[in-house]
Amino acid sequence: MSPQGLRCVLVAAAMTAAATAADAQQVQRRSPINGTLEFMGAEMPLGPVVRGAPFSGEGVTTTSQTLADGTRIERRVTSRIYRDSEGRVRREQTVLGLGALNPSADAQPIVTISDPVAGLTYVLDENTRSARRSRLASLERRNANLEKLRAAAHALEPRHAGEPPPPLPPPPPPPGEPRGRGTPSAAARANIANWPEPLGTRQIEGVTAAGTRRTETIPAGRIGNDRPIVITDERWESPDLKMVVMSQHHDPRTGDVEYRLINISRAEPPHDLFTVPADYDIVEVPPPPPPAPRQ
Amino acid sequence: MNDRQSSDRVLNDALRTIADEDARAGASAAVEAQVMAEFRSVAAARRRRVRARVALLAAAAALAIAAAIPLWRSQTSRREVTTAFMPLTYGGVPIVDGHVVRMEVPRASLASFGLAPAESVDGAASSTVLADVIIGDDGLARAVRFVRRVGPRDRQQSKEDRQR
Numbered sequence: 001m002s003p004q005g006l007r008c009v010l011v012a013a014a015m016t017a018a019a020t021a022a023d024a025q026q027v028q029r030r031s032p033i034n035g036t037l038e039f040m041g042a043e044m045p046l047g048p049v050v051r052g053a054p055f056s057g058e059g060v061t062t063t064s065q066t067l068a069d070g071t072r073i074e075r076r077v078t079s080r081i082y083r084d085s086e087g088r089v090r091r092e093q094t095v096l097g098l099g100a101l102n103p104s105a106d107a108q109p110i111v112t113i114s115d116p117v118a119g120l121t122y123v124l125d126e127n128t129r130s131a132r133r134s135r136l137a138s139l140e141r142r143n144a145n146l147e148k149l150r151a152a153a154h155a156l157e158p159r160h161a162g163e164p165p166p167p168l169p170p171p172p173p174p175p176g177e178p179r180g181r182g183t184p185s186a187a188a189r190a191n192i193a194n195w196p197e198p199l200g201t202r203q204i205e206g207v208t209a210a211g212t213r214r215t216e217t218i219p220a221g222r223i224g225n226d227r228p229i230v231i232t233d234e235r236w237e238s239p240d241l242k243m244v245v246m247s248q249h250h251d252p253r254t255g256d257v258e259y260r261l262i263n264i265s266r267a268e269p270p271h272d273l274f275t276v277p278a279d280y281d282i283v284e285v286p287p288p289p290p291p292a293p294r295q
Numbered sequence: 296m297n298d299r300q301s302s303d304r305v306l307n308d309a310l311r312t313i314a315d316e317d318a319r320a321g322a323s324a325a326v327e328a329q330v331m332a333e334f335r336s337v338a339a340a341r342r343r344r345v346r347a348r349v350a351l352l353a354a355a356a357a358l359a360i361a362a363a364i365p366l367w368r369s370q371t372s373r374r375e376v377t378t379a380f381m382p383l384t385y386g387g388v389p390i391v392d393g394h395v396v397r398m399e400v401p402r403a404s405l406a407s408f409g410l411a412p413a414e415s416v417d418g419a420a421s422s423t424v425l426a427d428v429i430i431g432d433d434g435l436a437r438a439v440r441f442v443r444r445v446g447p448r449d450r451q452q453s454k455e456d457r458q459r
Binding site: 037038039040046047059061063077079081092093095097098099100101109112114123142156207214233235237242244247249253254257259285 | 391397401430433
């Protein structure tokens with residue numbers, strides 16, 4: 001083989017090796033170390049995009065449970081949430097409840113930016129100064145997935161033997177239309193068990209919020225209980241912010257969860273909160289492939 | 296007869312004379328060397344062009360291979376199969392708004408949900424699987440589903456498994 005031909009083969013081999021190594025390195029970089037949990041990408045928001053209602057606030061979530069021997073377990077996490085006039089949302093959260101996925105990483109911090117204007121979402125990692133960027137699915141696909149996810153989340157709520165599942169909450173209306181579209185009439189509501197009972201409106205953290213309460217009762221004897229078990233969910237939602245500003249969940253079996261949005265500011269948050277810092281490396285996350293056909 | 300022989304001799308002499316003159320009229324050694332040098336230079340240039348073309352083709356092939364490998368890898372993992380969403384600790388708390396995030400979680404977590412025997416994942420503590428987690432705006436993780444990317448080879452394998 002001539003020297004030029006040999007050079008060509010070497011160049012080809014080097015390029016192939018480089019491509020393979022880069023690919024392998026990417027896989028290696030993605031892998032969490034020693035079994036910790038790693039956020040790969042934000043897939044999609046569950047709620048609709050809300051434009052024209054900027055705000056920022058601090059979320060405080062408290063979970064508490066008293067065990068049979070009197071031991072009380074209380075955990076509190078705080079988060080920051082920002083939304084601009086265009087509907088971009090930045091969340092700085094500590095996620096609780098991941099213990100089943102990794103007992104040593106039950107609480108995990110995460111910072112996400114959802115940018116419906118650019119059609120992108122980011123998961124920021126302060127430790128590695130990197131941002132994982134994913135493309136938001138098309139509106140049609142997002143809506144279809146959203147309905148599936150809402151149904152999946154709804155299906156997870158506790159059911160009691162012999163009771164029909166409560167109706168799915170109506171899907172959120174498109175932006176610009178008032179919430180409550182599709183609400184059944186009062187007569188129809190009377191026939192639906194656990195339909196949310198209105199609690200009126202009140203001021204919470206400087207915003208007007210409308211409250212609803214849903215009560216479920218497990219009759220005595222249904223699950224071996226010697227007295228009725230009452231589960232309540234109270235939710236206060238601001239029509240202006242289109243956000244829940246307070247919620248309380250009480251279930252004697254699993255404990256209480258309270259969420260409050262405090263220090264609410266209606267000012268436009270700084271734009272740089274919705275952009276990736278300049279010194280961050282951006283790692284592209286390919287969009288999830290379509291599901292495999294059911295066979 | 297003698298006349299004829301004499302004529303032939305004259306003719307031969309004349310032709311020899313012409314040949315000698317022709318030989319004397321040829322290019323000098325310097326010109327010949329120059330012509331040969333030019334010829335070699337043209338031949339070398341032609342060889343260089345051919346080699347350059349081969350090198351270009353080889354480089355293009357290398358580029359195509361380098362680009363095709365990651366593409367081929369992504370093509371082979373173009374489909375996903377997922378489990379249903381399964382509740383986490385706070386799965387019973389109603390959710391209004393939130394988001395879904397994709398995570399890499401230890402393979403051992405499959406055993407927590409009865410998706411793999413514990414002994415089969417013990418040795419794979421460092422390996423991971425993909426999962427989608429529903430997280431509420433309150434920061435509570437509600438549910439998880441596990442994701443597996445399958446390529447044509449996996450699909451063929453599962454088809455064969457079903458046929459058996």
